[in-house]
Amino acid sequence: MRPPKFDVEGHTHFVTTNVRNRQPLFVSRILAQSVLDNLHHYSKSLNYELVGYVIMPDHFHALIYPRAVTPISKIMQCVKKYAAKQIFATLRTNKNYLMCNTFVISSGARNLARRE
Numbered sequence: 001m002r003p004p005k006f007d008v009e010g011h012t013h014f015v016t017t018n019v020r021n022r023q024p025l026f027v028s029r030i031l032a033q034s035v036l037d038n039l040h041h042y043s044k045s046l047n048y049e050l051v052g053y054v055i056m057p058d059h060f061h062a063l064i065y066p067r068a069v070t071p072i073s074k075i076m077q078c079v080k081k082y083a084a085k086q087i088f089a090t091l092r093t094n095k096n097y098l099m100c101n102t103f104v105i106s107s108g109a110r111n112l113a114r115r116e
Contacts, residue, residue: 005073012051012065013072017080024057025087034086035060038079046070046078 007013019025026032032055039062043050047070051063064075 007072009066009069012063014061014063015072015076016059016061017076018059022058026055026060027057030090031087034090035079035083038083038086041082042075042078046075048075 026035035055036053039050039053042048047066047068049065049067051065053060053062064072066072066075
């Protein structure tokens with residue numbers, strides 16, 4: 001059961017986001033960096049402070065302090081949406097990189113599969 005979600009203005013939020021199907025995409029430094037870059041990028045445009053973070057192989061945690069009235073759900077939507085686009089673009093265009101890092105992506109699909 002998921003814990004309830006809160007969006008209390010003026011407080012730091014602890015957020016956790018998982019990769020679909022718990023695929024360990026973030027073992028790749030390049031893919032993990034795309035999440036971190038987006039967290040930093042949106043901290044400026046959506047006016048929040050990234051207090052702390054940890055990126056694990058299949059999920060990440062972040063401490064976010066919104067300085068404006070932007071809801072935490074909007075912040076996470078922006079970060080995740082653009083990071084996902086960057087990750088898919090990297091996986092589609094760099095197939096040699098994928099093979100070296102044990103992941104393959106089926107042509108034309110967005111489903112990732114672990115290479116056995």
